[in-house]
Amino acid sequence: MPQFQPKNRLHYPWQYRLFFAGSTAHRLSACIIYRIPNKESHYRLGMTIKCKCNSVVRNRLKRRIREAFRHHGAYLGSYDYNVVIPNSKKPVHPFQHELASCLARALPSLSLRD
Numbered sequence: 001m002p003q004f005q006p007k008n009r010l011h012y013p014w015q016y017r018l019f020f021a022g023s024t025a026h027r028l029s030a031c032i033i034y035r036i037p038n039k040e041s042h043y044r045l046g047m048t049i050k051c052k053c054n055s056v057v058r059n060r061l062k063r064r065i066r067e068a069f070r071h072h073g074a075y076l077g078s079y080d081y082n083v084v085i086p087n088s089k090k091p092v093h094p095f096q097h098e099l100a101s102c103l104a105r106a107l108p109s110l111s112l113r114d
Helices: 013-017 055-071 093-112
Strands: 024-027 032-037 044-049 079-085
Touching (some): 013 044, 032 093, 044 055, 055 093
Parallel strands (some): 044 079
Antiparallel strands (some): 024 032
16 A cells, blocks of 8 residues: 655644634544645645653554555545544553544545535
8 A cells, every 4th residue: 555645744834724714623532633625636634632642652643543544545535634632532552443443434434525
């Protein structure tokens, strides 16, 4: 499978600020996914990890999110996505598996909504 490319990432703070203007929020049990249309021909992903954890856990969560988006990338259209893990979530061991399964269930249905 192809690698997660840099063109599929949000890189700058101004790109994240666009989500405050008028994004649609999809609340899942493990995270919140914000989505706005973009002018690119592909999706782009941003991640906001608000929960308290060390860098090892934070990077593991980001890898799980990127992997889920990579698997479902063909269906996601030309939208910018921001996945937010709120401060209320505790990223202990079962949470990472819950996050991966939650995204695997939700991402195909996100592509069908407009």
